[in-house]
Amino acid sequence: MKIALVVPGGVDRTGEFRVIPVLLALIERLARTHDVHVFALNQEPLAGHWKLVGATVHNIGVHWTRVRAIAAIHAEHRHAPFDLIHAIFSGSCGFIAVVAAKLLGLPNLVHIAGGELVALHAIGYGGRQKWKGRLREAWVLRNADVVTAASTPIIDSLRALRIEAQRVPLGVDLRAWPPRAPRERAEVARLIHVASLNRVKDQPTLLRALAVLAPTGLAFEMDIIGVDTLQGEMQQLARQLGLEYHVRFHGFKTQRDLRPLMESADLLVMSSLHEAGPLVLLEAAVAGVPAVGTAVGHFVEWSPSATLSVPIGDSERLAKAIWQMLTDEGLRLRLANEAQRRALEEDADDTARTFQALYERHSRSARSPITHVEFD
Numbered sequence: 001m002k003i004a005l006v007v008p009g010g011v012d013r014t015g016e017f018r019v020i021p022v023l024l025a026l027i028e029r030l031a032r033t034h035d036v037h038v039f040a041l042n043q044e045p046l047a048g049h050w051k052l053v054g055a056t057v058h059n060i061g062v063h064w065t066r067v068r069a070i071a072a073i074h075a076e077h078r079h080a081p082f083d084l085i086h087a088i089f090s091g092s093c094g095f096i097a098v099v100a101a102k103l104l105g106l107p108n109l110v111h112i113a114g115g116e117l118v119a120l121h122a123i124g125y126g127g128r129q130k131w132k133g134r135l136r137e138a139w140v141l142r143n144a145d146v147v148t149a150a151s152t153p154i155i156d157s158l159r160a161l162r163i164e165a166q167r168v169p170l171g172v173d174l175r176a177w178p179p180r181a182p183r184e185r186a187e188v189a190r191l192i193h194v195a196s197l198n199r200v201k202d203q204p205t206l207l208r209a210l211a212v213l214a215p216t217g218l219a220f221e222m223d224i225i226g227v228d229t230l231q232g233e234m235q236q237l238a239r240q241l242g243l244e245y246h247v248r249f250h251g252f253k254t255q256r257d258l259r260p261l262m263e264s265a266d267l268l269v270m271s272s273l274h275e276a277g278p279l280v281l282l283e284a285a286v287a288g289v290p291a292v293g294t295a296v297g298h299f300v301e302w303s304p305s306a307t308l309s310v311p312i313g314d315s316e317r318l319a320k321a322i323w324q325m326l327t328d329e330g331l332r333l334r335l336a337n338e339a340q341r342r343a344l345e346e347d348a349d350d351t352a353r354t355f356q357a358l359y360e361r362h363s364r365s366a367r368s369p370i371t372h373v374e375f376d
Contacts, residue, residue, distance in 0.1 A: 025173035029352035123199035182336035212319035285339035
């Protein structure tokens with residue numbers, strides 16, 4: 001089967017920097033048995049091609065990206081026909097996949113993987129902030145043959161829009177990220193937070209929770225790993241809150257460099273305003289590290305039997321959940337074991353099998369191509 005996979009990026013030619021690990025894991029597995037062509041919208045500014053984990057990457061580049069992406073898919077289809085088109089993320093990726101599929105008479109799949117369905121106006125985030133975005137998402141989702149999403153909260157959001165969707169978690173590559181049994185915590189608790197420093201991840205709530213925790217006498221250290229897009233704001237806030245001796249900012253780490261930090265952690269803490277996943281919760285679980293976080297994505301699905309979740313933006317409740325996990329070792333280990341069981345059941349192999357089953361089911365019902373598409 002020949003598959004066109006449309007992605008925003010995350011497929012850098014290094015295979016290590018500017019990548020989305022879960023996406024590489026999926027591509028590599030699909031490429032074992034299929035001819036996979038990845039159309040990356042903005043991995044690099046200029047158009048280009050390269051091989052990566054068994055697939056061919058077509059980088060579209062900036063300027064007229066949607067038009068050129070559709071043209072690139074059409075050109076590759078003329079060379080040898082595709083069997084289907086699959087978008088990871090809706091938004092521009094979904095729009096390109098659906099339009100190209102309609103033009104070529106192919107089935108298409110759209111996977112919701114981010115903030116396509118939300119409108120967080122206070123921070124300027126989400127695919128439904130403006131009427132154009134809402135119209136685009138409505139058209140894409142109603143014209144997609146199959147819609148999938150990583151977690152139940154996203155499925156519920158789609159159902160509210162009268163879109164039927166299938167839950168397909170994007171799982172961890174257990175070869176690159178092998179399981180490790182949960183273990184007793186260190187005397188000085190090691191906390192970890194893995195996310196880009198940005199408005200959606202809401203690190204102010206995280207830091208304020210730590211500031212609540214610090215005077216309790218509980219000994220802890222926090223490692224924060226992620227690209228800083230806020231020009232030092234979070235480091236400054238940490239100093240203002242008196243957390244200099246508790247918090248270390250590491251910046252970006254490759255998966256190879258992240259793993260030892262994760263293995264040394266006793267608890268993952270997340271504070272996001274929105275998540276479709278997040279993958280790091282699954283990675284922590286595989287590494288035997290339990291988690292607490294705000295009520296988004298997998299945290300909603302897993303709480304309270306495999307993690308603890310608190311209301312979004314509530315630093316007091318987040319501090320209480322951290323304290324509860326670090327002072328009740330039986331609870332911490334029980335949740336760690338259950339989280340690991342769930343993450344191992346829905347690993348990268350399971351993700352690939354699920355998508356391939358959808359491909360087989362829907363590739364047989366390809367439609368005839370159309371010659372003209374009108375947009376209201």
